Amino acid sequence: xxxxxxxxxxxxxxxxxxxxxxxxxxxxxxxxxxxQFADVTGDSFKLARDAAAxxxxxxxxxxxxxxMAESADILTTDDQKVVLPDLxxxxxxxxxxxxxxxxxxxxxxxDAGITDVTVPVSYMNSSADIKAFTGKHGGTICTSSNAKxxxxxxxxxxxxxLFLPDQHLGRxxxxxxxxxxxxxxxxxxxxxxxxxxxxxxxxxxxxxxxxGHCSVHGRFSLESVEDVRARIPGVNVLxxxxxxxxxxxxxxxxxxxxxxIKTLEAAPAGSKWAIGTELNLVRRxxxxxxxxxxxFLDRTVCFCSTMNRIDLxxxxxxxxxxxxxxxxxxxxxxxxxxxxxxxxxxRMLALP
Ligand code: 13P
Ligand code: SF4
Numbered sequence: 001x002x003x004x005x006x007x008x009x010x011x012x013x014x015x016x017x018x019x020x021x022x023x024x025x026x027x028x029x030x031x032x033x034x035x036q037f038a039d040v041t042g043d044s045f046k047l048a049r050d051a052a053a054x055x056x057x058x059x060x061x062x063x064x065x066x067x068m069a070e071s072a073d074i075l076t077t078d079d080q081k082v083v084l085p086d087l088x089x090x091x092x093x094x095x096x097x098x099x100x101x102x103x104x105x106x107x108x109x110x111d112a113g114i115t116d117v118t119v120p121v122s123y124m125n126s127s128a129d130i131k132a133f134t135g136k137h138g139g140t141i142c143t144s145s146n147a148k149x150x151x152x153x154x155x156x157x158x159x160x161x162l163f164l165p166d167q168h169l170g171r172x173x174x175x176x177x178x179x180x181x182x183x184x185x186x187x188x189x190x191x192x193x194x195x196x197x198x199x200x201x202x203x204x205x206x207x208x209x210x211x212g213h214c215s216v217h218g219r220f221s222l223e224s225v226e227d228v229r230a231r232i233p234g235v236n237v238l239x240x241x242x243x244x245x246x247x248x249x250x251x252x253x254x255x256x257x258x259x260x261i262k263t264l265e266a267a268p269a270g271s272k273w274a275i276g277t278e279l280n281l282v283r284r285x286x287x288x289x290x291x292x293x294x295x296f297l298d299r300t301v302c303f304c305s306t307m308n309r310i311d312l313x314x315x316x317x318x319x320x321x322x323x324x325x326x327x328x329x330x331x332x333x334x335x336x337x338x339x340x341x342x343x344x345x346x347r348m349l350a351l352p
Contacts, residue, residue: 003032003033003036003312004312007033007312007313007316008033008036008312010316010320011037011312011315011316011319012037014316014319014320014322014323015037015319017323018059018319018322018323020056020057021057021058021059021322022057022058022059022060022061022319022322023039023040023051023054023057023059023060023061024037024038024039024040024061024063025038025039025040025041025042025047025050025051025060025061025062025063025064025068025072026038026040026041026042026063026064027041027042027043027044027047027063027064027065027068027257027307028041028042028043028257028258028260028261028278028280028281028284029064029257029278029280029281029304029307030063030064030280030307030310031280031308031310031311031312032280032283032284033311033312034063034310034311034312034315035063035284037063037315037319038063042257042258043143043144043145043256043257043258043259044068044071044124044125044143044144044145044256045124045143045144045145045146045256045258045348046145046258047062047064047068047072048068048071048072048075048124048143048345048349049349051071051072051075051076051082052072052075052076052349054076054080055076055077055080057080058079058080058081059080059081059082059083059322059327060072060076060080060081060082060083061083061085061315061318061319061322062082062083062084062085062331063085063310063315064084064089064307064310065084065089065090065091065094065304065306065307066084066087066089066090066091066094066127066331067090067091067094067124067125067126067127067128068124069082069083069084069331070082070127070128070131070331070333070341071124071128071131071341071345072331073331073332073333073338074128074131074333074338074341074342074345075342075345081327081330081332082330082331082332083318083322083327083328083329083330083331084310084329084331085310085314085315085317085318085329086309086310086311086314086329087329088306088309089306089307089309089310090306091125091306092214092215092306093123093125093165093166093212093213093214093215093242094125094126094127094130094165095127096165096190096210096211096212096213097126097127097130097164097165097190097210097212098127098129098190099127099129099130099133101190102129102130102133102164102190103133104190105162105188105190105195105210106133106137106162108188108194108195108197108202109162109202109208111194111199112199112202112203113199113203114160114202114203115137116158117158117159117160118158118159118160118161118162118208119137119138119139119140119154119155119157119158119160119161119162120133120134120137120138120139120161120162120163120164121134121139121140121141121142121147121150121151121154121161121162121163121164121170122134122139122140122141122142122163122164122165122344123141123142123143123144123147123163123164123165123166123169123170124141124142124143125165125166125214126141126164126165128333128337128338128341129337130164130165131340131341131344131345132336132337132338132339132340132341132344133340134164134341134344135339135340135341135342135343135344135345135347136340136343138157138158139154139162139344139347140153140154140344140347140348140351141344141345141347141348142348143256143348144169144240144241144242144255144256144257145255145256145258145259146348146351147169147170147173147177147241148173148177148178149351149352150348150351151173151174151177151178152178153347153351159206160205160206160207160208161206161207161208162188162208162210163207163208163209163210164210164212165210165212166210166212166213166214166242167187167209167210167211167212167213168213168214168217168241168242168243168244168245168248169241169242170185170207170209170210171185171207171209171245172241172243172245172248172254173241174206174207175245176248176249176254180206180207182245184205184206184207185205185206185207185208185209186201186202186204186205186207186208186209187209187210187211188208188209188210188211189211190210190211191211213242214242216242216277216278216302216303216304217239217240217242217243217244217276217277218243218244219298219300219302220239220243220244220247220276220297220298221244221246221247221298222244222246222247222250224247224276224297224298225237225247225250225251225274225276225297226250228274228295228297232272232274232293232295234272235272235273235274235293235295236252236253236267236271236272236273236274237250237251237252237253237273237274237276237297238251238252238253238254238255238260238263238264238273238274238275238276239251239253239254239275239276239277239297240254240255240256240257240260240276240277241254241255241256243276247276251276257277257278257281260275260277260281260285261281261285264285264288264289264292264294265289267289267292268292269291269292270291270292270293271292271293272292272293272295273292273293273294273295274295274296274297275294275295275296275297276297276298278302278303278304278307279296279301279302279303280303280307280308282294282296
């Protein structure tokens with residue numbers, strides 16, 4: 001939607017009034033009307049790092065989803081306040097792994113006698129509780145830009161990985177980047193007794209993948225790749241690693257949102273690209289490169305509905321409230337959870 005000039009002026013004025021007291025982070029899936037006010041934009045990894053690098057900002061306004069704001073709160077000082085302009089901006093994938101379910105899974109692994117050799121690796125897209133579980137059990141967080149390095153690290157610590165909660169990122173990284181086979185991976189279904197797996201299956205597996213997925217990236221199919229190749233000869237297919245294995249296997253390039261942007265910046269004029277990720281980002285990339293042909297991998301419109309909840313009216317409300325000295329929509333992780341989650345996040349930040 002085009003930016004309302006009145007709201008644009010109000011956001012600008014509130015931000016000016018706040019000055020250095022506020023730092024606005026914008027994930028690449030945010031709307032244009034919001035992204036124009038971001039002091040920095042990035043993928044999940046870059047935003048976590050940048051949030052931690054702003055100790056002078058009293059307020060961190062996070063234009064993204066809940067788990068990102070939680071991670072920013074964990075990585076910033078106790079005096080800093082992280083604000084999420086709409087509290088309903090969650091992530092359906094993060095919601096697919098609850099603390100209770102994961103604790104139950106760990107019991108199942110203990111019954112199979114494998115907890116001593118299993119290292120949890122949790123995708124950034126998870127709640128602070130899951131990150132705390134990960135830290136407590138000697139594991140690390142990863143994002144789509146460092147999943148291979150996180151898995152390399154984990155396999156130096158143990159023999160198996162419990163990968164939470166995105167089965168696709170886990171499988172794609174293991175098979176595409178680490179030479180494992182599909183048979184090395186099993187899927188733990190939290191809705192089935194014992195995850196739907198036998199102790200023998202758990203003992204034989206190298207990767208125990210949680211049965212979670214992203215509803216946005218789940219829309220892309222092998223058929224969408226075949227269709228676009230037939231429609232646009234010479235097209236380069238570039239997808240996010242949250243897509244299904246068969247989609248990633250059929251693509252030419254795979255990477256995080258930041259990688260997608262950088263790849264298009266480096267691409268020669270006249271080149272053709274079909275991109276499999278959230279639509280705000282694909283549109284922005286297409287607009288930034290009128291000299292290249294950039295299309296959405298699937299013809300059905302696909303925004304991330306929770307990312308899109310952060311719109312200009314919500315951002316204006318948050319900024320104006322802060323400018324008036326009213327703290328709204330603070331995301332605060334409790335201390336106990338924070339200390340263990342921080343361990344896991346710091347392991348990620350220390351990855352080579
Ligand atoms: P990245 O920006 O790290 O690639 O992650 C994409 C995503 O799904 C965030 O929710
Ligand atoms: Fe969650 Fe998928 Fe939206 Fe990312 S794109 S926030 S993984 S639902």
